[in-house]
Amino acid sequence: MSSSPDFSSASSSCGTSSSEEDIEICNYQHFVRWAGAIFNVLCGLANGYDLSVVATMLNLIVADIALCGSRSLQDAREAVCPNKQAVMSMVAAGATCGRLFLTWIADRFGRRAALMVVDVIIISALAVQCLASNSVVFLIGRFLFGVGVGCAFVTSTVYLCEIAPPSQRGMFTALNELAVCVGFMMGLHVTTLLELDHVSWRVAVAISAVPVVVQLLFLPFLPESPRWLAIQGSSAGFEQSAHAFGLSQSEIDDLQLWVKQEAERSATEGSRGRKNMLDAQRKAWHSHARAFCVVLGFNIFNTGSGIYAMQAYAPDILRHLGITEPANWQPLVGWMKTAGALVTVMGADILCVGRRRLSMAGATGCCLCMLLLALSMIIPGAVPVVATALAYLVFMFAWNAGYGGLQFVVSLELLPNEVRPIWQGQILFLTGILEILIYQCFLTVLQANGIATFLLFSFINLLGAVFAAQCLPDVTGQSLEQVSEQSGQCQGQPRLDSKQEQFSTPDE
Secondary structure (H helix, E strand, C coil): CCCCCCCCCCCCCCCCCCHHHHHHHHHHHHHHHHHHHHCCCHHHHHHHHHHHHHHHCHHHHHHHHCCCCCCCHHHHHHCCCHHHHHHHHHHHHHHHHHHHHCCHHHHHCCHHHHHHHHHHHHHHHHHHHHHCCCHHHHHHHHHHHHHHHHHHHHHHHHHHHHHCCHHHHHHHHHHHHHHHHHHHHHHHHHHHHCCCCCCHHHHHHHCCHHHHHHHHHHHHHCCCCHHHHHHHCCHHHHHHHHHHHCCCHHHHHHHHHHHHHHHHHHHHHCCCCHHHHHHHHHHHHHHHHHHHHHHHHHHHHHHHCCHHHHHHCHHHHHHHCCCCCHHHCHHHHHHHHHHHHHHHHHHCCCCCCHHHHHHHHHHHHHHHHHHHHHHHHHCCCCCCHHHHHHHHHHHHHHHHHHHHCHHHHHHHHHCCHHHHHHHHHHHHHHHHHHHHHHHHHHHHHHHHCHHHHHHHHHHHHHHHHHHHHHHCCCCCCCCHHHHHHHHHHHCCCCCCCHHHHHHCCCCC
16 A cells, blocks of 8 residues: 555546445545645745745845945945846746746646756755855846746646636636735745844745745646646546546547547657647647737736736835835735735636626726826825825735736636647747836836826726727636637637637627
C-alpha cells in the first residue's frame, strides 16, 4: 500500500458502479479537482505577497540599495528616479518575456512541467533579490522573478480552466486572482510586524518563496491536464486524467476525437514539434481570429485600467491625494482586493450575473472612482480626504470584481484548446509592453499632471465598459469544446443564428 499522495490514479470505474460507490468516487474527484486548484494557485499567492511587500517597503529598498543615489529614507520617499520605477517595471518586463518565450513549454511538455520550471526560476530570483547589495543585482532578480511569474500566470490558469467543470469554470479560473489578493493582504500585514531596517525587507521578500516551494513539492503528484493529454494523443493518460477529474461524458466524447485525430496525425507526421505548433496556430487563426481579437481587446483594457500602477505605487499616490499617513490605509487595500475577487469567484458562474455584466460593472466602477480622484485635484477641498481614500479603495474592489479574475476566465475559455497557452502568452506579451510603460512612467506623469493622469484612466475604463457590453460573449455553463466550436462557426459571420446566441454579443 503506497504512502505517497498520488492524486493521479483515480479509479476508472467512476460512474459505472452502485450509487453508494458513485458518491464515494465523486467525492474523490472533487478532492482531486480542489487539490489541483489549490496547488496551482500558490505562485499567484507568492506574486500578490511580493507585490504588496515591495510596494509597502519600496522606499526602504530604494534607500538600502541606493537605487536613486542616496541611502536616506527621507530622500527615497521624495525621489522619482528610473531605478525606483524599474523595481516594478522590471517584473513586468520579465513577465512579458516569460509569457512569450516560456509558455511553449506548457504546450510541448505539459502544464505540470512548465509550472515546475517556473517554480525553480521564481525561487532562484527571490534568492538573488535577498542577497543583492547593489541595484544591478537586485533588478536582475526582479526581472527573473517576473519571468517566472509571467509564465506561471498563464500556465496555472490554463490548467485551472481545463480541469474545471463547465458550470464552475469561472470560479476555478478566478481562484488564481483570489490567491493573488490573499497574498497581497498577507504581505501588507506581514510588513506591519517587521521593523523598518535593511534586514526586514529581505526577510519579507524571502517569505515569498514558501508557497512556491510547497507547490514545487506537490506538483508531481497531481494529474496532468486531460485536454493537454488529448491533444498529445495519449489515450491511456487522457482516460486516467479525465476520470480523476470527473469530466462529463460529453466532454470525454469530444476530447476522444482529439486523441484519435492526434494519433492519426502522429502516424503520418511524427511527434509534435515547432513546425506543427506553428501550423496549429495558423489553422486556429483561420477559425478563431475573432476570439483572439476579443481576448486581446479585453486584456488591453484590463492593463490600461491603471490597476498595476495604482497598487504598486499606493503610498505615493495616497500622499499625492493629500493623505498624510498612507500606511494606515494600505491594509484595507488588501481586504478590498480580496472582497472584489470573491465577487468574481462567486458570481462568474451565475447566469443572471455572468462574465459580461461583471466586467461592465467593474469597468464602470473604476471609471467613476478615477473621475472622483481627478475631481479632488481639480477643485481642492471639494472632495474630503476620507472620500478620496474611499474612492481609491473602491477602485481596487471594482477592478478585482470586474477585471481581475475575469481576465483569465474570459481569455482561456474563448481561446481554442490546441493553442490556448501559446495564444494567451502572446496576448499577455503584447499587453505586457503597455504594462511596462505604465510602471515606468506613472510616477513621472502623476507628478507632472495628476489631473490628466486620472482623467485618462477614467476614459480608458469607460471604453472598457463599452467594449464589454458590445463585444464580450458570455459562455457561462458551456464546455470548452462547445465554446471553441461556436467560435469557429461565428468566424466571418456578421450576425449569428439562434443556436449561436450564447456566443453572440448583445443586440442593441
